[in-house]
Amino acid sequence: MENRKKQIVDLAIKLIQQKGYVAFSYDDISKQLGVTKASIHYHFEKKEDLGVAITERILIRLQNSLSLIKNPSVSAEEKLKHFIQQQAERFNCTEICPISSLQTDYESLPNIVKEKIEEVSRLELKVMKELVAEAQTEKIINDTEDVHQLAVMILSSVKGALLYRRVLGDDVLVEVLNQLNRFLRNQ
Amino acid sequence: MENRKKQIVDLAIKLIQQKGYVAFSYDDISKQLGVTKASIHYHFEKKEDLGVAITERILIRLQNSLSLIKNPSVSAEEKLKHFIQQQAERFNCTEICPISSLQTDYESLPNIVKEKIEEVSRLELKVMKELVAEAQTEKIINDTEDVHQLAVMILSSVKGALLYRRVLGDDVLVEVLNQLNRFLRNQ
DNA sequence: GTCTATATCAAGATAGAC
DNA sequence: GTCTATCTTGATATAGAC
Numbered sequence: 001m002e003n004r005k006k007q008i009v010d011l012a013i014k015l016i017q018q019k020g021y022v023a024f025s026y027d028d029i030s031k032q033l034g035v036t037k038a039s040i041h042y043h044f045e046k047k048e049d050l051g052v053a054i055t056e057r058i059l060i061r062l063q064n065s066l067s068l069i070k071n072p073s074v075s076a077e078e079k080l081k082h083f084i085q086q087q088a089e090r091f092n093c094t095e096i097c098p099i100s101s102l103q104t105d106y107e108s109l110p111n112i113v114k115e116k117i118e119e120v121s122r123l124e125l126k127v128m129k130e131l132v133a134e135a136q137t138e139k140i141i142n143d144t145e146d147v148h149q150l151a152v153m154i155l156s157s158v159k160g161a162l163l164y165r166r167v168l169g170d171d172v173l174v175e176v177l178n179q180l181n182r183f184l185r186n187q
Numbered sequence: 188m189e190n191r192k193k194q195i196v197d198l199a200i201k202l203i204q205q206k207g208y209v210a211f212s213y214d215d216i217s218k219q220l221g222v223t224k225a226s227i228h229y230h231f232e233k234k235e236d237l238g239v240a241i242t243e244r245i246l247i248r249l250q251n252s253l254s255l256i257k258n259p260s261v262s263a264e265e266k267l268k269h270f271i272q273q274q275a276e277r278f279n280c281t282e283i284c285p286i287s288s289l290q291t292d293y294e295s296l297p298n299i300v301k302e303k304i305e306e307v308s309r310l311e312l313k314v315m316k317e318l319v320a321e322a323q324t325e326k327i328i329n330d331t332e333d334v335h336q337l338a339v340m341i342l343s344s345v346k347g348a349l350l351y352r353r354v355l356g357d358d359v360l361v362e363v364l365n366q367l368n369r370f371l372r373n374q
Numbered sequence: 375g376t377c378t379a380t381a382t383c384a385a386g387a388t389a390g391a392c
Numbered sequence: 393g394t395c396t397a398t399c400t401t402g403a404t405a406t407a408g409a410c
Contacts, residue, residue, distance in 0.1 A: 004375080018294050019209075019292075019294045019295055020207070020209065020291060020292060020295070022206075022207065022209045022210045023209045023292070023294070023295045025402080025403060025404085026403075026404070026405090027402075027403070035375090035376065035377090036376065036377060036378080037403090037404085037405090038376075038377065038378080038379090038405090038406085038407095039375065039376045039377075041404085041405065041406080042375060042376070043375090045405080045406095046404080046405075047403090047404070047405095094294065096290075096291065100291070100347070100350055101291060103283075103350040103351065103353055103354050104207060104283065104287070104288060104291040104292075104350060105206075105207060105210065105291075106353050106354060107205050107206045107210070107281070108206055108207070108210045117354060118354050118355065121351060121354045121355055122355065125351070125355070125359075146362075146365070146366070146369075148362055149362045149363070149365055149366040149369070150366060152348065152351065152359050152362045152363050152366070153344050153348075153362070153363050153366040153367075155347065155351070156343070156344045156345075156346075156347030156348040156350075156351060156359075156363050157340050157343045157344035157347055158343075158347070159343075159347040159350060159351075160287070160342065160343030160344055160345070160346040160347030160348075160350075161339065161340075161343040161347075163287055163290040163291060163343075163346060163347075164290065164308060164312070164339065164342070164343060164346075166290055166293050167290050167293060167304060167305050167308045168305065168308055168309065168312070172312075172339050172343075175333075175335055175336045175339045175340070176336070176339050176340050176343050178333070178336055179333070179336040179337060179339070179340040180340075182333075182336070191393080212384080212385060212386085213385075213386070213387090214384080214385070214386095222393090222394065222395090223394065223395060223396080224385090224386085224387090225387090225388085225389095225394070225395070225396080225397095226393065226394045226395075228386085228387065228388080229393060229394070230393090232387080232388095233386080233387075234385090234386065234387095
């Protein structure tokens with residue numbers, strides 16, 4: 001079944017959020033799915049193949065959230081706050097963003113996966129820039145603010161906060177989200 | 188020689204900045220130092236022991252930069268900008284902050300190392316809070332700003348930017364640093 | 375599509391010589 | 393303090409049966 005493939009990829013992404021690309025194994029996946037390692041190898045012959053499927057899945061998720069954002073009946077402020085808030089709710093305290101995790105393991109990734117994660121990072125940044133630009137058009141963000149700088153700053157701070165949260169607890173992320181909200185309100 | 192121990196720890200930190208705790212091996216270290224694996228095991232019997240030494244070293248470095256910061260003849264603004272700038276200059280484009288790297292590998296760390304990295308993260312945050320509070324006293328930062336929120340935000344955004352930089356290139360970090368500088372100037 | 379079995383390899387680790 | 397040699401384990405990966 002083609003569904004098992006999807007099941008494997010989703011679980012692998014979960015494991016990457018928890019332990020990273022290098023640390024997760026076919027054994028982890030097979031045990032959690034109640035099958036053998038060989039069975040996982042049937043679907044994804046090499047870890048590299050699974051790596052590609054993982055990054056493609058992340059790319060699709062990103063494109064989905066992009067289409068939601070294109071909805072013209074929602075204000076830019078709502079979209080921006082929703083997008084930021086979503087980053088926090090998607091993961092529990094022991095997890096980090098899978099993109100951050102893959103960026104950290106970058107040097108150990110197969111070349112094809114490296115290229116994919118670059119594509120993902122670029123798109124993610126593009127989405128955030130569009131959101132910020134839209135918010136600026138709607139006068140929620142000051143005209144004097146640099147769209148690129150602000151977009152990178154928002155993304156970086158949320159991703160960084162997820163790293164600290166894993167070690168220091170929920171407060172850290174909450175404080176960054178509050179600071180971002182404050183910042184958006186005051187502009 | 189006790190110097191070899193230091194040499195191993197410093198190299199291990201470099202490797203953690205490049206590949207992470209899980210991905211680096213005694214083989215990496217021994218090859219780069221031109222000795223055998225067994226020889227590294229003589230100095231640090233288990234990887235866990237090396238892990239502890241690594242985090243203790245990071246802690247000491249942090250305490251050193253803390254004492255520099257205590258210097259009353261330098262303005263808070265200078266200190267803050269210096270501290271932030273330093274984060275960027277300490278690493279090249281293929282490296283990230285070792286603390287971020289260990290936070291990402293958190294689930295795979297031995298318990299003692301987990302505790303150490305928690306201590307490190309807490310101290311790092313404390314240092315940044317003191318800097319922000321001092322800047323607030325000197326009216327460089329607005330009184331209405333929340334010290335905790337701002338400190339976490341600054342740290343998170345720099346660390347997050349280092350992740351993106353590794354994949355997307357130097358511009359990302361520069362943009363975050365500019366945004367932070369702008370923000371400090373305008374308050 | 376999943377299984378058992380097995381090959382291969384790298385990593386962490388230890389024993390004992392020099 | 394470093395060496396060779398060896399052990400163990402876990403991980404990627406493959407072959408072939410059901």
